[in-house]
Structures are given as C-alpha cells and as structure tokens.
Amino acid sequence: MKRYLLFVLLLALLAATPFDVVAQKGRKTKKTTKVVSSKGTLSPSQPAGKTWAVYSNGSLSFTMGAKPQQPSQVDCSSCNQKNTFSSNFCSNCGAKLKKDFIVCEAERFTVNGVIFAMVPVQGGTFTMGATSEQGSDVWDHEKPAHKVTVSSFSIGQTEVTQELWQAVMGNNPSEFKGAKRPVEKVSWDDCQEFLRKLNAATGKHFRLPTEAEWEYAARGGNLSKDYKYSGSNSIGSVAWYYDNSGSQTHPVATKSPNELGIFDMSGNVWEWCQDWYGDKYYGSSPSSNPIGPSSGSYRVNRGGSWFSDAGVCRVSSRDADSPDYRFINLGLRLAL
Numbered sequence: 001m002k003r004y005l006l007f008v009l010l011l012a013l014l015a016a017t018p019f020d021v022v023a024q025k026g027r028k029t030k031k032t033t034k035v036v037s038s039k040g041t042l043s044p045s046q047p048a049g050k051t052w053a054v055y056s057n058g059s060l061s062f063t064m065g066a067k068p069q070q071p072s073q074v075d076c077s078s079c080n081q082k083n084t085f086s087s088n089f090c091s092n093c094g095a096k097l098k099k100d101f102i103v104c105e106a107e108r109f110t111v112n113g114v115i116f117a118m119v120p121v122q123g124g125t126f127t128m129g130a131t132s133e134q135g136s137d138v139w140d141h142e143k144p145a146h147k148v149t150v151s152s153f154s155i156g157q158t159e160v161t162q163e164l165w166q167a168v169m170g171n172n173p174s175e176f177k178g179a180k181r182p183v184e185k186v187s188w189d190d191c192q193e194f195l196r197k198l199n200a201a202t203g204k205h206f207r208l209p210t211e212a213e214w215e216y217a218a219r220g221g222n223l224s225k226d227y228k229y230s231g232s233n234s235i236g237s238v239a240w241y242y243d244n245s246g247s248q249t250h251p252v253a254t255k256s257p258n259e260l261g262i263f264d265m266s267g268n269v270w271e272w273c274q275d276w277y278g279d280k281y282y283g284s285s286p287s288s289n290p291i292g293p294s295s296g297s298y299r300v301n302r303g304g305s306w307f308s309d310a311g312v313c314r315v316s317s318r319d320a321d322s323p324d325y326r327f328i329n330l331g332l333r334l335a336l
Contacts, residue, residue, distance in 0.1 A: 051106050051117075060253050060263075074098075106157060106261075111201060112167035116156065118336050119262055121213075123152040124222040128215055129282050129316050133228050137311035141279040141318055148212050149288045155209055155217045156334040158182075158252035158263050159271060160194075168197050175328040180251035182269045182331045188299040188323040191272050191332045208274040209335035211300045211318075212290050218266070218303070218315040220259030228314055230265035230303070231258030235310045239267030245306035249329075265303050266313040269331035273300040277320030298322055305329035 052067055073082045081092035089096055106117040129145040130138040159182035166172045166179075173185040186194070191208060198206050209217070218230040231238040238258065240250045245267070253263040265271075275292025277300045292300065298320035304313030307329045311317070321330070 051108055107154070109202065109204075111164065111198070114161075114163045114167040116158070116161070116164050116334075118154040118334065119157045119260060120154045121152060121217050121221050121260060123150050124216070125149040126216055126219060126221075126224065128212060128285075131226070131316065133226050133233075134314050134316050135228065137314060138316065139318070142282070142316045144282055146282055146285060147287055148216070148285070148290060150210075150212050150216050151289055153209070153213055154336040155213065155262065157257075157261065159269055159331050159333050161252055165194065168194055168201065173326070174249075176249045178249075178251060181249045182252055182264070184249060184269050184328050184331045185326045186272075186331060187326045188272050188321075190326070194332075204336060206334050206336050208272055208332060210289070210291050211273045211275045211302065213335060214265075214271065214273050214302050214333075215315060217260060217262060218258065223259040225259060227258075229310075230262070230315050231256055235266065235313060239264070239304070239313050240306050241267040241304060241308050241310060241313050242306070243310070247306070249306050265333075266315070267304050267306060267308065269303075269305050269329050270301040270319065271303045271331060271333045273302055275300045277318075301330060 050067070071085055074085050074087075075082055076090040076093060076095055077098055078095040079090060079093045081090050083091055106119050108115055108117045125147060127145050128148045130142040131145050134142070161179065162172050162174050162177065162181055162183045163179040165174075165183040165186070172183070173190075174181065174183050175185055188208075195206055195208070198204075220227070220231070227233050229235045229238055235241060236244055238255050240255065249268055252268070255264065255267075257263045258265060273292075276294070276296030277298040278293040278296060281290075281293055299322075300318065300320050302318065304317060312319075321327075
C-alpha cells in the first residue's frame with residue numbers, strides 16, 4: 001500500500017545521502033550474544049525489588065526498590081522559583097509549570113552491553129478504531145469503532161534502537177545513523193530474523209505486538225485519558241513528525257511518554273505489527289485478542305513517522321506494506 005510521499009523531499013535526501021534500500025539481511029557474526037535481565041543481576045549494593053522507570057521533566061532514569069513518589073516541589077523553567085507540585089502556575093512569574101512525572105514498572109535486559117526496557121501492560125477492554133477524539137482525520141479502514149479485550153503483555157518502552165539491532169544482528173541498515181535513534185529500513189521479514197536471534201540469545205519469546213495490543217498500549221491501556229495522539233492532544237509534545245523532525249529520525253525517548261510511560265508511539269518511525277492487514281477486518285474482528293486476518297498480502301504498521309503529517313500519527317491510524325518492504329521511516333517495537 002503506497003503512502004502519499006513528498007517526492008521533492010525524497011529527491012533531496014537521495015541527492016544528499018545515497019542509500020541502499022535492501023537491508024544487510026543474513027550477515028553472519030562471530031560475536032557471542034550475551035543477555036542478562038535486571039531481575040537476575042542485582043549487585044549486593046542494590047535493593048531487591050522491582051525496577052522503575054521514572055520520567056521527570058524531560059529526563060528518563062531507572063531505580064530499584066520502593067516505587068518513587070511524586071516530588072513535593074517543581075522548579076519554574078522561566079525563573080527557577082520553587083513551587084508546590086500541585087500548582088499549575090509559578091507563584092513568582094506566573095509562567096505555566098512543566099510537571100512531567102510518570103513512573104512505570106519496567107524490566108530491563110542487556111544484550112552485548114546494550115540495555116533495553118520492557119513495560120508491563122495490564123490487560124483490559126477498550127474501544128479500538130475511529131473513536132470520537134480522532135476527529136475528521138479518520139479513514140474508512142479505521143471503522144467501525146469496536147470493543148476489544150486484550151490480555152496482559154509487555155511492550156518495548158522505546159522503539160528498537162540501532163544499537164540493539166547492531167548487537168543482535170551484527171549490522172545496521174539505517175539511513176539516519178545514531179546508536180539511540182530507532183532502527184529503520186527494516187522489513188517485516190527482517191524483523192522476524194531479528195526476533196529469532198534475540199530469542200535464541202535471551203531464552204525469551206519476544207515478538208511483534210498485535211495491532212490490537214499496539215493500539216491499546218498507544219492509547220495508554222487502562223490509564224488512558226483518551227488522547228488523539230499517544231500521550232497528548234498536542235502532537236508536538238509527544239512526537240517527531242513532519243513539522244518538527246527536520247526530515248530525519250531522532251533519538252528515542254526525547255519526547256514525553258504516554259500514560260503508561262511508553263515513548264514515541266506517535267511519530268519517529270512506523271512500527272511493524274504481527275498482523276496481516278485487512279481493510280474490512282474491523283467489521284468482523286473477534287472481540288477478544290484479535291490477531292488479524294489469517295492471510296494477506298500486507299503486514300500492518302502503526303504510529304506514523306518523522307515523515308508523516310499529524311493526522312497520520314493518531315493512535316487509531318493504520319497503514320500496511322508488503323512483508324519485504326523497507327524504507328527510511330519504518331522500524332519496530334518489541335512485545336513479550
């Protein structure tokens with residue numbers, strides 16, 4: 001399925017940086033892949049307990065033990081005045097206070113020195129597809145809106161980065177190089193090979209999310225506030241998209257997360273899902289843990305990208321491509 005691309009920008013990219021649209025699939029590496037989970041590698045100085053991902057005022061960190069509590073004060077970014085966290089505006093200069101503080105449980109894994117985190121998503125029931133807050137941007141294949149129940153699962157806190165792909169596959173097919181940027185120019189077929197190698201190394205069963213799991217997580221799961229985009233009604237606060245990306249990907253987790261503490265589910269790169277695509281599937285989809293049509297020609301991808309208009313980055317927006325298709329705005333996110 002073709003997207004409406006802006007050919008002038010593509011030609012400029014081609015002229016500036018030639019790229020090979022065929023990923024380096026199948027290259028062998030002699031490196032032994034090592035993996036550890038944060039739950040099994042505590043040093044004596046670390047308290048036993050859960051691992052927490054803490055996002056506070058633009059910074060992501062991890063801590064173990066008791067769940068971190070909301071701070072009592074917040075500094076004004078305009079005048080540095082300290083204010084109570086419950087305040088919305090600075091008591092000194094009147095500026096609106098930035099009070100991002102999201103805590104979520106996370107399990108961290110290390111593969112060849114590269115750390116990535118998975119966020120548990122409690123199962124629940126939600127309305128999938130063209131819900132009212134999605135507005136007039138919806139397409140027919142997002143209809144009808146329908147109730148779906150998904151079981152609990154875990155999902156990547158970020159898109160798969162180039163450093164993680166390199167650690168597992170021994171190559172980096174991405175056009176916009178950067179260790180913390182999302183990997184791109186990977187096909188659905190390439191992702192299956194990546195998953196096979198990752199699972200062989202970890203003993204886990206990492207996979208791509210189903211389309212229903214993806215949308216449930218993007219909407220914030222059972223903490224959803226019914227936003228149009230993943231984490232906000234203001235796209236610029238949560239997404240790298242056409243208007244702010246500078247025509248390239250950006251390092252993951254540099255925009256605000258959604259209600260579950262998950263980053264970049266709107267924008268940056270499209271994310272492959274496991275499902276075959278069906279444009280009429282929503283009309284006959286099972287209500288419990290749907291997995292898409294039994295066959296098809298295209299695999300679903302979700303979320304929009306750095307190259308997308310705002311309307312394409314909505315949480316219900318859908319797209320699909322041939323399983324062997326690669327492009328400079330197409331990547332993946334893990335599920336478990």
